[in-house]
Amino acid sequence: MAEERKEVPEEVTKLREALAAFAAMDDDVACTAAISEVLRQWPDFGSELRQLREQRVNSLRQQHGMTWPEIAAVIGEVTPERAQQISKGLSGARRKKDKRAAEEQPGE
Known part of the structure; x- marks a missing residue:
């Protein structure tokens, strides 16, 4: 079977x-x-790209009525759950921080 490109x-x-x-x-x-100038600005570029992706993911969901599995397929190599996290602006670092904070809190 030929790999789809x-x-x-x-x-x-x-x-x-x-x-x-x-x-x-x-x-x-x-x-x-x-190159050094680009690397100095890279955190800002990454942040801008994440914000733009978050906006577009939310548009796919709200304006186009796409499901989380459909959006995950558009993003590529992510789960539907991760697509939903992207829509909320949760980065990998933020998810880990939130998980640690939840684990440190006494049982409710």
């Missing part, structure tokens, strides 16, 4: 091209400085 969004291709552009830079000083 997903189409790669243009934006992902552009990001890969940007990374290749760094690698292709001849000037080690300029390349190091440019």
